[in-house]
Amino acid sequence: MSVWLPTAPCTPSGCVEPARAATAVPRAVLRLTAVVLLVLAGVALLPVGRWIPAGPVGRWCRWIVRAAGVRVQVTGAAPPTGGLLLVANHISWLDIPLLSAVRPARMLAKSEIRRWPVAGPLVGRAGVLFIDRDRLRALPDTVARIAGALREGAAVAAFPEGSTWCGRRQGSFRRAVFQAALDAGAPVQPVRIHYRSPHGTPATAAAFVGDDTLFASLWRVVSARGLIAEVEIRAAIPPGTHVDRRALAAAAQPPADGPGREHPVEDVRRGHQK
Numbered sequence: 672m673s674v675w676l677p678t679a680p681c682t683p684s685g686c687v688e689p690a691r692a693a694t695a696v697p698r699a700v701l702r703l704t705a706v707v708l709l710v711l712a713g714v715a716l717l718p719v720g721r722w723i724p725a726g727p728v729g730r731w732c733r734w735i736v737r738a739a740g741v742r743v744q745v746t747g748a749a750p751p752t753g754g755l756l757l758v759a760n761h762i763s764w765l766d767i768p769l770l771s772a773v774r775p776a777r778m779l780a781k782s783e784i785r786r787w788p789v790a791g792p793l794v795g796r797a798g799v800l801f802i803d804r805d806r807l808r809a810l811p812d813t814v815a816r817i818a819g820a821l822r823e824g825a826a827v828a829a830f831p832e833g834s835t836w837c838g839r840r841q842g843s844f845r846r847a848v849f850q851a852a853l854d855a856g857a858p859v860q861p862v863r864i865h866y867r868s869p870h871g872t873p874a875t876a877a878a879f880v881g882d883d884t885l886f887a888s889l890w891r892v893v894s895a896r897g898l899i900a901e902v903e904i905r906a907a908i909p910p911g912t913h914v915d916r917r918a919l920a921a922a923a924q925p926p927a928d929g930p931g932r933e934h935p936v937e938d939v940r941r942g943h944q945k
Contacts, residue, residue, distance in 0.1 A: 677833035679842055682881035686837035687891070689876055694740065694896045702893035705738035728775040732768035736900065739892050741765065741877070743772075747904030750774045750860045754821040755907075756852040759862040760925050761830035762838045763877040764888060766864050769902055773862055776826035779817070779848070800827065814851045821855035831920065837878040838866055844924045849916040859908040863925035869897035 681687075694702075713731060716723065736743055750757065750773060757776050759766060767778065782803040800816060803809040820827050831849070832842035852859050866877045876895045879888040892898065905925070913919040 677842060677845060679832075679834040679836045679840075679880060681835070681837040681840065681878065683878075683883040683887070686839065686880060687875045687878050687883070689891055689894070693894050696894075698740075699890070699894045702738060702740045703889060706735060706889070706893065709735050709738055725775045729772050732772040732775075735768045736765060736772070739765070739889075740895065741892065741898045741900050743769065743900045743902060745773070745902045745904065747906075750826075750904065751858060751907055754824045754855060754857040755826040756817075756821060756848065756857055756859045757826055757828040757862065758831050758844065758848070758859060758923050759828075759864050760841050761832050761835045762864060762866060763835065763879045763892075764885065765877055765892065765900060766830065769864060769900055770828050770862060773902060773904060774826050774828075774860070776828035777820055779827065779829045798825075810847055814847060814854070817848065817851035818854040818857075821851060821857040827851075831923075835878065835880050837875045837880055839873055839875065841925070844920040846916040846920045849919040849923070852910070853913075853916055853919065856910045858910055859919060859923050861905040861908065861923040861925060863901075863903040863905060865901040865903070867899050867901060869899065874898060 693699075709731065713735075733743070755774070755776075757770060757774060759770050770776070771778075777798045777800055779802055780799045782801045800813070800820065802813050817827055829848045831844035831846075833845050834842060836842055849859065851857075866874045868874045874895075876891045876898060877888075877900070879885070903925075908919065908922055913922055
């Protein structure tokens with residue numbers, strides 16, 4: 672890994688605690704199977720993904736989270752249409768479908784994925800924007816490609832912390848991706864993601880950090896009982912309100928405490944307003 676890349680101090684042994692209440696093993700297996708099947712169905716549709724309307728994509732993302740047994744509460748107004756930089760803090764692999772459920776967008780992904788057999792070409796055809804994280808000199812070209820997508824009216828989703836954190840601590844938003852929003856004159860939509868137990872206490876069971884394996888993280892999530900993901904859609908930042916990327920990144924950085932709950936809440940698992 673390049674020395675300039677951000678790294679989080681969070682580790683599975685030091686930061687991640689399994690949920691105190693675990694669901695039965697047969698139910699956990701069913702949840703895991705459902706998640707895998709939904710993901711495979713999405714992979715099969717990746718070549719035509721950019722032509723699928725936002726509504727079905729958002730519902731598919733909600734089904735993945737629901738299949739994992741996670742209840743999702745969304746607060747705040749829907750993001751604006753048109754070119755938009757969607758940014759969020761990063762805790763778990765669950766953050767990707769959660770952010771896509773807020774608004775389907777072209778995701779940023781590390782360039783290594785492009786070289787993966789089968790998955791690499793499929794993801795590329797789905798409109799993913801690849802980042803060469805090991806070559807700092809490639810950064811201006813990446814920023815230009817993101818700005819181009821924003822000018823074309825696309826939503827682009829990014830996790831500017833550059834690494835996953837356990838949720839009890841968080842990293843600082845890196846500034847480079849915000850330069851693309853400035854160059855394109857596009858608004859920035861900050862999103863705050865937070866995981867908690869049914870009792871309201873912070874939950875780290877969903878965290879995917881350090882040398883954790885994807886299967887271990889998946890099993891913790893599907894085994895947890897009553898895990899809740901809170902997604903706060905904060906006020907969009909209009910273009911022209913901040914003079915440089917440093918100020919824009921600071922404005923988009925979510926607060927360290929939990930998200931507010933003063934807005935109507937959408938229960939994605941049950942599919943109704945409450």
